[in-house]
Amino acid sequence: MDALQLLIGGVANGCIYGLVALGFVLIYKASEAVNFAQGDMLMLGAFLGIAFINGDRADLPFLLGLIAASLCLGALAYALDRFVLRAIFGQPQFAMVILTIALGFILRFAAGTFWGYDPVSLETPFAGEILRLGSLTLAVADLIIILATGALTFTLWLFFGRTRLGVAMQASSQNQMAAYYMGIPVKRVNSIVWGLSGVVSAIAGVLFAAKGAVEPSVGLLFGIKAFAAAVIGGFGSLPGALLGGLLIGVIEQVAARYAPSGYSQIAPYALMLLVLILRPGGLFAQIAQKKV
Amino acid sequence: MRIHFKRSYDEDIRLFEDWRRMAKYAVLLAVMIALPALVSAYFLGEVTLVLIYCIAGMGLMILAGHTGQISLGHAAFMAIGAFSNLWFMEQGMSFLLALPLSAVFTGLVGAIIALPILRLSGIYLAIATLALSIIIEDIAIIAEPFTGGVGGVFAPPVDVLGTSVDRYGSPNLFYWMCLSVVVIVLLGYANLLRSATGRSFLAVRDSEVSARALGVNVTRTKALAFGLSCAVTGIAGALYAHFVQVVNYESFLVLLSINLVLLVVIGGLGSIHGAFFGAVVVGLMPQFIAIARDFLQGSVGIDISAYPGLDTTVFAVIIIAMVIYEPLGIYGFYMKIKTQWQLFPLARRDMFRRSKSYLKTERMR
Numbered sequence: 001m002d003a004l005q006l007l008i009g010g011v012a013n014g015c016i017y018g019l020v021a022l023g024f025v026l027i028y029k030a031s032e033a034v035n036f037a038q039g040d041m042l043m044l045g046a047f048l049g050i051a052f053i054n055g056d057r058a059d060l061p062f063l064l065g066l067i068a069a070s071l072c073l074g075a076l077a078y079a080l081d082r083f084v085l086r087a088i089f090g091q092p093q094f095a096m097v098i099l100t101i102a103l104g105f106i107l108r109f110a111a112g113t114f115w116g117y118d119p120v121s122l123e124t125p126f127a128g129e130i131l132r133l134g135s136l137t138l139a140v141a142d143l144i145i146i147l148a149t150g151a152l153t154f155t156l157w158l159f160f161g162r163t164r165l166g167v168a169m170q171a172s173s174q175n176q177m178a179a180y181y182m183g184i185p186v187k188r189v190n191s192i193v194w195g196l197s198g199v200v201s202a203i204a205g206v207l208f209a210a211k212g213a214v215e216p217s218v219g220l221l222f223g224i225k226a227f228a229a230a231v232i233g234g235f236g237s238l239p240g241a242l243l244g245g246l247l248i249g250v251i252e253q254v255a256a257r258y259a260p261s262g263y264s265q266i267a268p269y270a271l272m273l274l275v276l277i278l279r280p281g282g283l284f285a286q287i288a289q290k291k292v
Numbered sequence: 293m294r295i296h297f298k299r300s301y302d303e304d305i306r307l308f309e310d311w312r313r314m315a316k317y318a319v320l321l322a323v324m325i326a327l328p329a330l331v332s333a334y335f336l337g338e339v340t341l342v343l344i345y346c347i348a349g350m351g352l353m354i355l356a357g358h359t360g361q362i363s364l365g366h367a368a369f370m371a372i373g374a375f376s377n378l379w380f381m382e383q384g385m386s387f388l389l390a391l392p393l394s395a396v397f398t399g400l401v402g403a404i405i406a407l408p409i410l411r412l413s414g415i416y417l418a419i420a421t422l423a424l425s426i427i428i429e430d431i432a433i434i435a436e437p438f439t440g441g442v443g444g445v446f447a448p449p450v451d452v453l454g455t456s457v458d459r460y461g462s463p464n465l466f467y468w469m470c471l472s473v474v475v476i477v478l479l480g481y482a483n484l485l486r487s488a489t490g491r492s493f494l495a496v497r498d499s500e501v502s503a504r505a506l507g508v509n510v511t512r513t514k515a516l517a518f519g520l521s522c523a524v525t526g527i528a529g530a531l532y533a534h535f536v537q538v539v540n541y542e543s544f545l546v547l548l549s550i551n552l553v554l555l556v557v558i559g560g561l562g563s564i565h566g567a568f569f570g571a572v573v574v575g576l577m578p579q580f581i582a583i584a585r586d587f588l589q590g591s592v593g594i595d596i597s598a599y600p601g602l603d604t605t606v607f608a609v610i611i612i613a614m615v616i617y618e619p620l621g622i623y624g625f626y627m628k629i630k631t632q633w634q635l636f637p638l639a640r641r642d643m644f645r646r647s648k649s650y651l652k653t654e655r656m657r
Contacts (some may be wrong), residue, residue, distance in 0.1 A: 031393060034415050087616045094362055097418060098557050099615045106609035109601045185339070220546070227419045262434045269423040276420060277408040279302055 006253050007137060012142035012211070014249020015149035016042075019204035019234065020226035021241035022156070029173040029236050030193035033085070033096040037104035040200060040225020044107055045073045045205025046214040047115050047123070053206075054123050064127055065262040070202035077198025081191040089187065104219065112216040119213035122206065145207045146147055152203060153242060160238075227270040234282025243283065247271065293364040305486045324471055328464040336463055342575035343470040344531050349555045349567035349574075350481055351524030356553070357562040358485065359517035360497030361410070365421030366525050366552045368428040371544035373398040373526025374533035378445045379438050387450045391473075394530050395523040402522025403515050410514040432541035444540025447533050459535055467507075470531055477524055482563055484520075493517050497562075525552075554611055560623030571624040577607065 024038040035041075052058045053065035060068065080103065088095050129140040160166040172179035172186045182184045208214065208222075229248045233240025248268045255267035273284060296310060306309045308314040328336055348370060355361050377394035381387060409420045432439045439445060450457045450469075461644055471642035484490045492513045504510050533539045559570025581603040618625055634641045 014380075034418070084612065084616075088619075090620065093415060093614050094356070094360075094561070095619060097362060097364075097415075098553065099612060101553070102615075105601075105604050109605040112601055130325035132374075180473040213310075221426070224419075224422055228423060231416065231419055235475060262430055265430050266427045270425050273420065276416065279406065280411055280416075 001037060005251060006257060007127070007147075008136075008138060008142060009252035010250035012139075012145045012249070013059075014209050014229075015145050015202050015242075016211075016245070017222075017226050017229045017244040017248050018245025019149060019152065019200055019207070020222065021229035021245045022153075022238060023200040023204070024223075025230050025233075025238055025241040026193055026197045026200065026231075028266075029238075030169055031173075031190045032093065034100070035091065035095060035109060036100040036203060036223065037200035037219075038197075039219035039221070039227060040104040040107040040111075041073065041077065041201040041219070042110055042205040042208060043214060043216060043219035044076070044220055045069055045202030046209035046218075047111050047120075047205075047216075048072050048202060049209050050120055050122050050205035050214070051115070054120075066150055066203065066206050069206055070199040072201040073202035073205075074195040077201075078191050078195035081194035081243065085094055085186060085192070085194070089190075093182075108216045108219065115216070117216060119215040121213040122209035124210045126211070141210050145211070148203065148207060149242075152200065156200075156238070163251075165189075165192065225268055228268050231272050231282060232275045234284035237282070237284035240284035242284060303365075307482055307486070321475070325468070327465055333463055336467055337459070338576065340459070340463070340470050340535060341469045342571050343467075343474050344528050344535060345555060345571035345575045346454075346474050346475055347470075347531065348528035348552055349559065349571045350477055350526050350564065351521045351526075351528060351633065352552050353559075353564065353567040354484075354493070354524065355517055355521035356556050357560075357566065358490070358494045358497060359514060361514060361518065361586075362415070362418040362553075363421040363518070363521070363549075364418050364553055365423070365425030365428075365546075365549050366521075367400050367544040367546065367548035368421070368425045369402055369429050369522040369525040370529030370532060370548070371432060372401055373529030374539050374543070375435075375439045376526070376528035377433070377443065378447060378533055378539070381448050382445075391527060391530055395527045398526025398529070399519040399523030401520035402582065406518040407511075407515050410518065411511055422546070422549070425544075425546045426578060428544060429541050432544075440540065442541065443542070444538055446531075447537045447539070450534055456532055460536060464486065473527060477527065477566065477652075481524075485564075489513075489516065504552050520527075529567075554605050554607065558611065558614055560621030560626075562620070565625045565626070566621050566623040569626075573622070578603065581606065 020042050020151055022040055023041070024035055027033055027038075048069035049065060050057065052060050052068045052202065053062055058065070079123070085096070085099065088099060099130045124141065126140040126144060131138045131140055160170060160263045168179070168184045168189055168191070171182065172184055176186050179189075205214075225248055226245070229244035230241050231244070233242070233244030248271065250263070251267050251271050255264040259267065298304065303309075308317070327339060331339070341571055348366065351369075352363065352366050355363055372504065375399045377390050380390035380393055385393070393543070405420075405424065406417065409417050415625075433441055448465075452465075455465065456462065459466045490505065492508045495506060495508055496510055496513050496517075500510050504546050529544070532543075536543065555570035555574040556566060557570070558573050559568065560566030616623060620627070628644055631643070
């Protein structure tokens with residue numbers, strides 16, 4: 001029972017890691033850019049959610065606030081790509097890495113200036129509520145996170161498989177030049193992918209804030225764990241990113257419970273390094289040998 | 293307009309193109325040696341820190357600028373260099389022996405860590421090293437016998453050939469020691485780039501596939517570059533430990549790693565000069581910002597200390613502008629001005645326009 005309880009808590013945490021990793025893999029797939037500001041986008045999403053939902057702020061109902069936060073962050077991410085990142089379209093990957101790290105600094109500063117550096121938490125209708133199943137005690141927040149992640153993943157899957165835009169995104173992620181010849185506006189599709197990734201991170205952020213307090217510097221560590229999730233999953237594979245996130249979440253909980261104190265923080269990264277050594281392409285390998 | 297005719301093949305790889313250039317560097321070196329007589333002790337300390345940044349910057353430049361691999365975790369190797377150096381000294385070794393030994397040790401650790409990761413695309417290295425730089429904090433606490441745990445280690449007094457060199461006791465000697473290490477590393481670096489090994493680094497950076505076709509063992513080259521880079525960074529870490537006199541798990545945080553990357557980018561990727569320009573900017577930036585803060589508060593009455601983190605944000609904005617408008621950094625800017633000057637009436641407007649490029653995917657299937 002104890003183990004199951006731990007597992008569910010881990011899966012709930014892992015869902016958030018997975019969602020951030022998802023937002024990050026979306027961008028990577030579309031433009032081969034690694035967005036090191038993804039964790040900060042999650043942080044911003046959490047703060048937007050708080051600003052829309054909390055009683056002493058805009059005081060919107062939870063769902064409405066969630067939608068407003070994700071639209072805001074989606075628009076912001078779209079604008080970021082349109083006005084900042086498009087300037088270095090086609091430049092080496094390194095440039096993008098540096099640029100997104102710098103953007104992360106700015107987002108962190110903006111959040112700190114607007115909302116302060118003290119930890120705040122989100123007021124949710126289900127805060128502190130507990131569901132009892134036999135001897136199992138489950139936080140309702142955890143269940144909602146797991147359900148929301150499932151629903152979001154299913155929606156994304158439908159979007160990529162069934163809609164014109166989704167297929168266009170897949171095409172431009174596979175070969176930008178060929179997609180361009182087929183009449184796909186690659187640059188605009190890239191920006192839309194960024195927007196979509198913003199929406200996903202906003203949802204992840206709001207769910208994260210429902211579980212605990214947020215402060216501006218929360219994004220950095222979170223982002224790196226999400227990278228670890230993406231790497232474990234195979235970097236560029238959407239189901240892999242989710243699975244990697246779940247693995248990280250569970251490992252973290254288990255290590256926090258059973259490993260000596262200093263070692264538990266290392267566990268997710270150790271798992272990542274292990275995967276890199278044993279199965280370099282990740283669990284769902286996407287990168288093949290580069291051809292001339 | 294000056295034209296330099298080459299009369300022998302040797303001139304292609306000569307360290308100094310001609311006597312003018314050699315004279316320029318000689319003057320620079322002379323000024324640097326005479327610096328303790330020219331500036332205050334406080335400023336000398338800042339310059340010493342800049343020199344240490346220069347070494348770390350050169351270490352990262354080998355990897356990022358000349359081999360094209362991204363490492364976001366070089367502070368971790370500074371930590372390994374610092375702790376191993378202090379540990380070797382604790383075992384009774386002299387500083388002159390412990391410094392190269394800690395460099396070798398750091399290089400080996402780096403190569404061992406990097407080998408499995410280097411077989412993959414460059415971005416994996418960036419993420420793995422970033423993770424390394426996060427967990428080094430925990431590792432430094434766990435590895436208590438070597439790192440002193442939470443309390444950290446005090447740097448023992450440095451003894452070079454019978455003279456005691458101390459940052460506070462004899463700042464001039466400490467400065468000259470750092471300067472001589474910089475010169476040695478610099479000469480080694482410049483010579484490395486003239487050798488076959490250095491050329492193979494450049495080949496790997498420009499195209500792995502072509503490098504492989506030319507018979508370069510890509511993984512071996514990358515691991516060698518990573519090892520060398522870590523070794524040099526380890527030296528910087530060891531000097532840094534003696535500069536700040538006490539190091540613990542908080543001395544080498546992830547922010548330092550990111551600062552190092554920003555250093556090479558601001559300075560200019562792919563040039564040794566870049567490491568120095570970047571080190572000056574990164575090392576002296578906190579001073580500039582402090583001066584600007586006092587100035588703003590005194591003259592306009594704006595108190596920017598009310599916005600914590602503003603300095604890193606100013607930094608971030610500079611970097612964004614740099615990446616978008618001047619990808620070759622300060623050195624690229626300097627080269628442009630120099631070229632314009634040398635070609636004086638003949639410079640064309642579009643001479644430095646970048647060509648349009650498309651994404652070259654690494655996920656070909």
